[in-house]
Amino acid sequence: MADLASIVKAYDIRGVVPDQLDEGVAESVGAAFVKVTGASTIVTLHDMRSSSEPLADAFGRGAAAAGADVLAGGLGSTDMLYYASGDLGVPGAMITASHNPAQYNGIKLCRAGAKPVGIETGLKDIQDLAERPLAPAPKPGTVTRIDLLSGYADHLRKLVDISGIRPLKVVVDAGNGMAGLTVPKVFDGLPLTLVPLYFELDGTFPNHEANPIDPANLRDLQRAVLDQHADLGLAFDGDADRCFVVDERGEIVSPSVITALIATRELAHEPGATVIHNLITSRAVPEIILEHGGVPVRTRVGHSFIKAKMAEYGAVFGGEHSGHFYFRDFWFADSGMLAALHVLAALGSQTPGSQTPGSQTPGFQSDETLSQLLAEFSRYFATGEINSEVADQAAATALVKAAFASRPGVSTDELDGLTVSAATWWFNLRPSNTEPLLRLNAEAETQATMAAVRDEVLGLVREPGIVRSCASPGGRPPGTPRRRNILCRSTAGSWTSWPARNATRRCAPTRPPASSSAPAPPAPWPTPSATTSPSSWLKRPGVPARPRERQPGRLERGGVRPGGGPA
Ligand SMILES: [Zn+2]
Numbered sequence: 001m002a003d004l005a006s007i008v009k010a011y012d013i014r015g016v017v018p019d020q021l022d023e024g025v026a027e028s029v030g031a032a033f034v035k036v037t038g039a040s041t042i043v044t045l046h047d048m049r050s051s052s053e054p055l056a057d058a059f060g061r062g063a064a065a066a067g068a069d070v071l072a073g074g075l076g077s078t079d080m081l082y083y084a085s086g087d088l089g090v091p092g093a094m095i096t097a098s099h100n101p102a103q104y105n106g107i108k109l110c111r112a113g114a115k116p117v118g119i120e121t122g123l124k125d126i127q128d129l130a131e132r133p134l135a136p137a138p139k140p141g142t143v144t145r146i147d148l149l150s151g152y153a154d155h156l157r158k159l160v161d162i163s164g165i166r167p168l169k170v171v172v173d174a175g176n177g178m179a180g181l182t183v184p185k186v187f188d189g190l191p192l193t194l195v196p197l198y199f200e201l202d203g204t205f206p207n208h209e210a211n212p213i214d215p216a217n218l219r220d221l222q223r224a225v226l227d228q229h230a231d232l233g234l235a236f237d238g239d240a241d242r243c244f245v246v247d248e249r250g251e252i253v254s255p256s257v258i259t260a261l262i263a264t265r266e267l268a269h270e271p272g273a274t275v276i277h278n279l280i281t282s283r284a285v286p287e288i289i290l291e292h293g294g295v296p297v298r299t300r301v302g303h304s305f306i307k308a309k310m311a312e313y314g315a316v317f318g319g320e321h322s323g324h325f326y327f328r329d330f331w332f333a334d335s336g337m338l339a340a341l342h343v344l345a346a347l348g349s350q351t352p353g354s355q356t357p358g359s360q361t362p363g364f365q366s367d368e369t370l371s372q373l374l375a376e377f378s379r380y381f382a383t384g385e386i387n388s389e390v391a392d393q394a395a396a397t398a399l400v401k402a403a404f405a406s407r408p409g410v411s412t413d414e415l416d417g418l419t420v421s422a423a424t425w426w427f428n429l430r431p432s433n434t435e436p437l438l439r440l441n442a443e444a445e446t447q448a449t450m451a452a453v454r455d456e457v458l459g460l461v462r463e464p465g466i467v468r469s470c471a472s473p474g475g476r477p478p479g480t481p482r483r484r485n486i487l488c489r490s491t492a493g494s495w496t497s498w499p500a501r502n503a504t505r506r507c508a509p510t511r512p513p514a515s516s517s518a519p520a521p522p523a524p525w526p527t528p529s530a531t532t533s534p535s536s537w538l539k540r541p542g543v544p545a546r547p548r549e550r551q552p553g554r555l556e557r558g559g560v561r562p563g564g565g566p567a
Helices: 023-037 052-065 078-088 119-130 149-159 179-187 215-227 255-269 284-291 303-313 336-348 370-377 393-404 447-461 500-506 534-538
Strands: 013-016 041-046 069-075 092-095 104-111 143-145 168-173 192-197 232-236 243-246 274-278 295-299 317-319 325-327 386-389 411-413 418-421 425-431 437-444 465-470 484-489 495-499
Touching: 023 041, 023 052, 023 092, 023 104, 023 119, 041 052, 041 078, 052 069, 052 092, 052 104, 052 143, 069 078, 078 092, 078 104, 078 149, 078 336, 104 119, 149 179, 149 336, 168 179, 168 215, 168 336, 179 192, 179 232, 179 336, 192 215, 215 232, 215 243, 232 336, 243 336, 255 274, 255 284, 255 317, 255 325, 255 336, 255 370, 274 284, 274 303, 284 295, 295 303, 303 317, 303 325, 325 336, 336 370, 386 447, 393 418, 393 425, 393 437, 393 447, 425 447, 437 447
Parallel strands: 041 069, 041 092, 069 143, 168 192, 168 232, 274 295, 274 317
Antiparallel strands: 013 104, 092 104, 232 243, 317 325, 386 437, 386 465, 411 418, 418 425, 425 437, 465 484, 484 495
């Protein structure tokens, strides 16, 4: 019988094919899924991996043997599964391993209406049932092929109608994933000039990993946007449920900024609505939601938490730092494509008052570029997610808490890991559930403060000397070796993590002799208090003024005026 313990994760099933996940396992899971959901009909879709179609067929065989009729949608994206499950009102299964390497595959499941199935909401029951023999139903179900692509595209185009926008040139990097199928259909006939990158469906990912949260996978898109003089670039992950945006300057737009932009659009339609954001999106997100009359609700990181809060609050929209965007009108499920349509709509049909002098497109109010449109949503400097491998997650977190909690003007909470907040900076340090990692996200009003916060926390988490680190955004892809880094402290006091082979040449010895005292942490930065206000410490010698242009006329927090440094 199948042994699923190693491949059942918090939100889905994922493993190496065929060692951990083969057709027999998929068939057992299909049957168990029907038993647990009690479904009389289910829908299936699969991505472009070579193992996906056989696994989808096997899953369908198991489901049919358990008595359910199977609607087999063939190739599709994960958000297309949510559309099908929502529109047809039936449970669904998507065979995909998202952005994971070619040797992996997996199964994402949902109940009728695209309701999530996670480890606490049915997946554990499915695992238990799939691990033992199940008697077939007295009357097996049927398997019928259906086309979902046209209905999916029409549905999204009705939710965000961009047929009347000014013409835009868009580079899309599908990463050889499912956006290569969905984007041409969704964009068909719209005023968009599409420049496709890697639209060939190829589960071996011959060009780059289909994981846009890693900046390395956005380089081709950034280059193409500049070469093509495009208005923007879009990148999707392997199963095309996540979307990242590159502006006309070729710069990566933070998903927090996209969250804020979409929130303002949703709040314009529905004043006073609730918008969900996870606790590591930018502080700008709740600020902007409040400024537009909405109610921000902060959640733990993770698919199931954000979906649960969306439903609990009837929230109109939710966004995550990872490029997942959730919509109430899309069955509270996430769709990167719908987020992309919102960005195109915002850019292509701006409101009167945003007229740019010398507008080039007759009949439209503005030729504002994407970077101009988004400038007001980009307020702080963020580290991105930095992973550190630690032997004891709890001990390292406790060390950090002890170092920060008693500082004046600092508050902490433990909604998810440890969040430490002050007036002009915050950070969150949370453990990975599956690997011995601590994930750090930090943000501050200035680059210097952000770097100081980051370096002090990393200095505590990664003990001086040999550290086992993995600093790539999104973590180490499965199957790749760990890089051994050494944490070094420069004479100026900043911490840098070098590959071990370089560090010995570039740095002085980093592990102090046992007899000497450990190096002090990086010089502390001022903490806002009664005597040190955010604006006063910004005037400190050596702390540069804000290096970025701000929107003219907007009063910054802490009394700092835009563009002109401290007030
Ligand atoms: Zn995905």
